Every structure is written in C-alpha cells, then in structure tokens.
Amino acid sequence: MKRRTFLSATGLTGAALLGSQLPIKSNSWAIAQTSGYKKPNILVIVVDQLRTPQWFPAQATLDNFLPAIAQLRKSSVSFTRYYTAATACTAARGTLVTGLYSHQTFVMDTHLNDGDGGRGSVLIKAPAPSLNPGFPTWGKLLRTHFGYSTWWFGKWHLSTTDSLEPYGFSGGTYPSPNGNPGEGLAVDPYIVNGGTPPQGIQATEQFAEWLNSNEAKNTPWCTTLSLINPHDISWYPRGTEQIPAESNPPSVFKDKIPNFETPFELTKKPRLQEAFRRASNIGAGFVPPEFGQPWLKLLDSYLLFQQFVDTQIGKALNILENSPYAQNTIIVFTSDHGEYGGSHGLRGKSGAVYEEAINVPLYIKDPTKQWVSTPGTERTQLCSSVDIVPLLLTIASGDNRWRSQPAFSHLNTRLDIAQILRRPNASGRPYVLHTTDELILELVGDLLVLGDTPNHVIGYRTDKAKLGAYNFWRPGTIDIETKGMEAEVYNYSTARGQQELDSVSNSQPKLYKQLASNLFNDAIPNELRKPLPTPELQAIQQQALKDYLSFAEQTTKVKSRVDKTDEHLQALSAAIVNL
Structure with a gap:
C-alpha cells in the first residue's frame, strides 16, 4: 500500500512519525515469575542454511556424519515441521529475532553489498534497509521485563552497526561475518572459541571466553551462538573451488535427486524459478x-560444510557441559533457512517456496525437566520462526501470563511452542506462511531477457497442501497486484505432490481457489500483515515502510539502465550469490 494509505489504515498521523530509531517505551515493571519455577539460562544456537534432512543419507547414517547435531537431537524434542517465515538471510533473521513477519517490519531484502568490495553498489547505491532498532527483539524483551542478560556472538546480518546494543544484545562479532567465500570454515571456530581473530574480524570476546568470564555469572542469561556454516555452499562451485579444504569433498552421493527438475520442466512453474x-x-x-556429477558434488560439498559446523557445535556443547551452567541451560537449536541443494534444479534459498528452503530444524533440549519430560521425541505440529520469541518469553517466565500485558500485544496470538513441549498432542498452527521478496531479482528478468517476472512470493502451507503465489506490487507501494499472478499448488496426498513436482493449480481448481481464498482473505490481512497494536510500534513500522519504499525506488530506477555489460554482470554476480 502507499505510505499515506498505510498511515490512514493504521491510525498514524503527523505526531507519530518521528525518528527512524524510535524506542519502545521501557516499562519499570517486570513479568512475575511462576511460583516454584527456576529461571533457566537459554542458549540459542543458530546455524545458516541447514535444511531439515531431505534426499540425504538415512538418519542413522547421517548421524554418523554429524555426531554433535545427532547427540543434540536425541537429547531434545525435535519439531519436524518447523518453518522459517521468510528468505533470504536478512529477512529470515528478522522474523526470528522479532517474532514479526517481514511484511510487518519491512525487512525483506538481504544486505548484499556489505562486504563484497562495493561491487553491488554499481547496481544499487545503498544496502537494503536494516532492521529498525525500535522493533522489540527477544534481547530487548528479556532484558526489560524478565531480568535476563542477553548476548549475541556470530553472524548478525540485520544491520551494519558496530554494536548490537540498540537491538538489545551485548557481545557481538564485528563486522558481522555474513557469509563470504569460506567464511564459515574460517570464522566459525573463532565465534566458538575466540582467540586470534581471522583476517578482517575485530578481536573481541567470543562465546567460550564469555562463558568462562564473570559476565556469565550474571544469570539468568539468554545467549545466542550464531554460526555461519553450512552457508559456504552458497559459493559452490566458483568460490568453493578456490579453497583447498572445500574444493574436493569426499564422494558420498551417487543417486539422482528424486525431485530434480530441468529448465524445461521448470517452464511449468512460475517464471521466477x-x-x-x-x-x-x-x-x-x-x-x-542436466543432472550429473556437478550436482552430486554440490550435495557432497553441502554435507561437508554441515560436518564443519557440526564440529563447532560439538565444541560449544562441550564448553557448556564443562561449565557450571550445564544443568540449568535450555538449548534452542535452529537454522535461519534451508537450501535447495539441487532439488528442482535450484541452488540457494530464494525465488520459490519449496520445502528444502523453508523447512528447517528446531531442537529444544531441557536438562531442567521443567518443560521436557521425554527427550528424544518428535513433534509434528506446524510451527514458524515467528513463534520463537514467544517460546523464549514463556521459558523465561514459566507461563503465558506475559501474553496479557500491553508490551507483548503484538505477539500474544503466536503459537505456544512451549505448551507443545509439555503436551505432545497440543494443537499446532493450521498453516504456516513464508515470504521471499528480494528486489534484486527484478533486475534478473530484464538482464536475462525473461521480461518482467513477478518476484514477490507468498507460500501458504497447510497439513495437506501448499500454495505459492507470485505477484507484482503496485509501483511505489506494497499493495499486491493480483493481475498477472503466477501460482503453483501441491497436493500432499500424492507422492509427486509431496515431492512438489506436479503443480495442480490448473487440474484441481477447487483446491487452488480454496487455498487462494484462505490466503488473500484471511492469512494476509489477519496474520502476515496484521496491523501492529500500539502507537509506538505503528510509528516504528511506518518509518520502516518509508525506508523500504525508498530502497525499492532505487531498484526501479536501476531497471531502466541495466544491460549486459561486463560491469553490470559482475555487479549482479556479487549481489545475488547470497540469495
């Protein structure tokens, strides 16, 4: 919608439109702790680009390759149908740390030209908007209302600031290691252990040093360990072949990916793919x-990079286990998003809503036994990355009384994952939503002579089916233009539907219409773009919208002058590799 229309719809007028970093008003009150509840520490481990295993070795075999992740899963409750609410990196992380959708914070585009030598600025002169620090993160909420100290070590990728304090986190790794070639291999050990920093990274206290310091004694704490790998797969093959430790992975995969598709087969799908x-x-x-050895090597490389990060996860878990905090620290393990890994002939994580990119691990280990009485079990309820902040708030307080407080009104209808931990049969979400809106892909259609291609994608997934809706937005707005929409529908009652090979948008019009009606008439207005409830949040959101539309205007201007010059191709190469 237009900025003025958005203002009217949300009740925002002149006085509400203040600075770009409006803070939430700090309340002096704190959430009361449940009687008899012992506040745990919380360790959040986030990896990058790790999907829920698909088309990989059987679980027992995979566990031998990834022993630390296997050990963590076996001692946790694992959620097999947990989904990230957005891609790519920046958008995914925005949903994770705020509990808000990308269409509520307008953090939709990945920071592409920070760290690439400035080549991306040939096309777009400024990076995508950062997460507005006025939005409450779990760092801010746990600090202000629950008495937690909050820390972050590792990849951030939500801003280019040299401090995370505006977002509610102490610590940090600077500049944020966002995933340049080989950066997972080079920097993840430093994030875990500290010591001598890799080239380009500042020498600051990292996870192990912090855990062994007096600062960690300030309990309770919620600390995030954000690792980079297996993101190094983003650079396959051009970047990985330049790094000796990544150029020749052990040969593990021999068979064709079951849902591989050729470009000809993709002609039946939305053109953005x-x-x-x-x-x-x-x-x-x-x-x-065509499928062949390069695709098998991609899978071999992806597994190798998972092994790299598994080693670092194992070290971090050992460090925690040998600390005084092990028995009172709940571990939440997840990934920001997944990786296509050759499924549908694709690499990366944007441009579509296939399971490989959006279904990611969620493991919760509870040595306190206040939430988990049967570790090593699974939950199959649908849940989303926007449910993680509420999970942390409930773990911190011991119950859901926080949901009735005004400071949390923007989160009070999110799914209660904590109760699913205690009650395996508790209801999950009726659907999950996923968005991908990378504006840089608007340039691809023109540059590669594909013409205008709808590049704003919403995935709507239920237990039984999925709709992917690919739309344009009206110029200068975020209003969805349904004219020209391209769609795909997968019916999970069939094997090829489960593999997301056969779109039934034409052959099963009743299913398509029902999913589309649910998405456009309910899920978008009442969930994805649900108005934020307080004047403070509305003002922050309005500034974020203004910043996003300014960035989008730049992209529109670039489209008029993009061509196939070497300079533009090189700039596009630098810009899109992290998508």
Missing part, C-alpha cells in the same frame, strides 16, 4: 542444467 536458476549460475558459477 527459472530467473533464479539463471541468476545462480551468474552469481555462484555455472552448473549444467
């Missing part, structure tokens, strides 16, 4: 369109 496939060849290096 073919644009994204071509963009990946430009950004990360050419991989032939």
Whole structure:
C-alpha cells in the first residue's frame, strides 16, 4: 500500500512519525515469575542454511556424519515441521529475532553489498534497509521485563552497526561475518572459541571466553551462538573451488535427486524459478542444467560444510557441559533457512517456496525437566520462526501470563511452542506462511531477457497442501497486484505432490481457489500483515515502510539502465550469490 494509505489504515498521523530509531517505551515493571519455577539460562544456537534432512543419507547414517547435531537431537524434542517465515538471510533473521513477519517490519531484502568490495553498489547505491532498532527483539524483551542478560556472538546480518546494543544484545562479532567465500570454515571456530581473530574480524570476546568470564555469572542469561556454516555452499562451485579444504569433498552421493527438475520442466512453474536458476549460475558459477556429477558434488560439498559446523557445535556443547551452567541451560537449536541443494534444479534459498528452503530444524533440549519430560521425541505440529520469541518469553517466565500485558500485544496470538513441549498432542498452527521478496531479482528478468517476472512470493502451507503465489506490487507501494499472478499448488496426498513436482493449480481448481481464498482473505490481512497494536510500534513500522519504499525506488530506477555489460554482470554476480 502507499505510505499515506498505510498511515490512514493504521491510525498514524503527523505526531507519530518521528525518528527512524524510535524506542519502545521501557516499562519499570517486570513479568512475575511462576511460583516454584527456576529461571533457566537459554542458549540459542543458530546455524545458516541447514535444511531439515531431505534426499540425504538415512538418519542413522547421517548421524554418523554429524555426531554433535545427532547427540543434540536425541537429547531434545525435535519439531519436524518447523518453518522459517521468510528468505533470504536478512529477512529470515528478522522474523526470528522479532517474532514479526517481514511484511510487518519491512525487512525483506538481504544486505548484499556489505562486504563484497562495493561491487553491488554499481547496481544499487545503498544496502537494503536494516532492521529498525525500535522493533522489540527477544534481547530487548528479556532484558526489560524478565531480568535476563542477553548476548549475541556470530553472524548478525540485520544491520551494519558496530554494536548490537540498540537491538538489545551485548557481545557481538564485528563486522558481522555474513557469509563470504569460506567464511564459515574460517570464522566459525573463532565465534566458538575466540582467540586470534581471522583476517578482517575485530578481536573481541567470543562465546567460550564469555562463558568462562564473570559476565556469565550474571544469570539468568539468554545467549545466542550464531554460526555461519553450512552457508559456504552458497559459493559452490566458483568460490568453493578456490579453497583447498572445500574444493574436493569426499564422494558420498551417487543417486539422482528424486525431485530434480530441468529448465524445461521448470517452464511449468512460475517464471521466477527459472530467473533464479539463471541468476545462480551468474552469481555462484555455472552448473549444467542436466543432472550429473556437478550436482552430486554440490550435495557432497553441502554435507561437508554441515560436518564443519557440526564440529563447532560439538565444541560449544562441550564448553557448556564443562561449565557450571550445564544443568540449568535450555538449548534452542535452529537454522535461519534451508537450501535447495539441487532439488528442482535450484541452488540457494530464494525465488520459490519449496520445502528444502523453508523447512528447517528446531531442537529444544531441557536438562531442567521443567518443560521436557521425554527427550528424544518428535513433534509434528506446524510451527514458524515467528513463534520463537514467544517460546523464549514463556521459558523465561514459566507461563503465558506475559501474553496479557500491553508490551507483548503484538505477539500474544503466536503459537505456544512451549505448551507443545509439555503436551505432545497440543494443537499446532493450521498453516504456516513464508515470504521471499528480494528486489534484486527484478533486475534478473530484464538482464536475462525473461521480461518482467513477478518476484514477490507468498507460500501458504497447510497439513495437506501448499500454495505459492507470485505477484507484482503496485509501483511505489506494497499493495499486491493480483493481475498477472503466477501460482503453483501441491497436493500432499500424492507422492509427486509431496515431492512438489506436479503443480495442480490448473487440474484441481477447487483446491487452488480454496487455498487462494484462505490466503488473500484471511492469512494476509489477519496474520502476515496484521496491523501492529500500539502507537509506538505503528510509528516504528511506518518509518520502516518509508525506508523500504525508498530502497525499492532505487531498484526501479536501476531497471531502466541495466544491460549486459561486463560491469553490470559482475555487479549482479556479487549481489545475488547470497540469495
């Protein structure tokens, strides 16, 4: 919608439109602790680009490759149908740390030209908008209302600031290691252990040093360990072949990916997928369109990079286990998003809403036994990354009384994952939503002679089916233009539907219409774009919208002058590789 229309719809007028970093008013009161409840420490481990295993070795075999992750899963409750609410990196992380959708914070585009030598600025002169620090994160909420100290070590990728204090976190790794070639291999050990920093990273206290310091004695704490790998797969093959430890992975995979698709088969799907496939060849290096050895090597590399991060996870868990905090620290393990890994002939995580990119692990280990009495079990309820902040608030307080307080009104209807921990049969979400809105892909259609391609994507997934809706937005607004919409529908009652090979948007019009009606008439206005409830949040949101529309205007201007010059192709390569 237009900025003025948005103002009217949310009740925002002149006095509410203040600075770009409006804070939530700090309340002096704190959430009361449940009687007899012992506040645990919380360790949040976030990895990058790890999908829920699909088309990988059987679980027992995979556990041998990834022993630390396996040990954590076996001592946790694992959620097999947990979904990130957005891609790519920046958008996904915004949903995770705020509990708000990308269409509520307008953190929709990945920071692409921070750390690439400035080449991306040939196309777009400024990076995508950062997360407005006025939005409450779990760091701010746990500090202000629950008495927690809050820390963050590792990849951030939500701003270019040299401090995370405006977002409610102490610590930090600077500059944020957002995933340049080989950065997971080089920087993850430093994030865990500290010591001598890799080239380009400042020498600051990291996880192990912090845990062994007096600062960690200030309990309770909620600390995030945010690792980079297996994100190094984003650079396959051009970047990985330049790094000796990544160029020749052990050969594990022998068989064709069951849901691999060729460019010809993708012609039956929304055009953005073919644009994204071509963009990946430009950004990360050419991989032939037909299945063969390069695709097997991609999977081998992806597994190797998972092994790299598994080693660091094991070290972090050992450090915690040997500390005084082990028995009173709940661990929440997840990934910001997944990786196509060759499924549908794609690499990366944007440009579509396939399971491989959006279904990611969620493991919760509770040595306190206040929430988990049967570790090593699974939950199959649908849940979302926007449910993680509420999970942390409930763990911190011991119950859900916080949901009735005004400071949390923007989160009070989110799913209660904590109760699913205690009650395996508790209800999950009726659906999950996923968005991907990378504006840089608007340039791909023009540059690669595909024409205008709808690049604003919403995925609507239920237990039984999925709709992917690909739309344009009206110029200068975030209003969805349904004219020209391209769609895909997968019916999970069939094997090929479960593999997301056969779209039934034409052959099963009743299912398509029902999903589309649910999405556009209910899920978008009442969930994805649900108005924020307080004047303070509305003002912050309005400033975020203004910043986003300014960035979008730049992209529109660039489209008029983009061409196939070497300079533009090189800039596009630098910009899109992290998508």
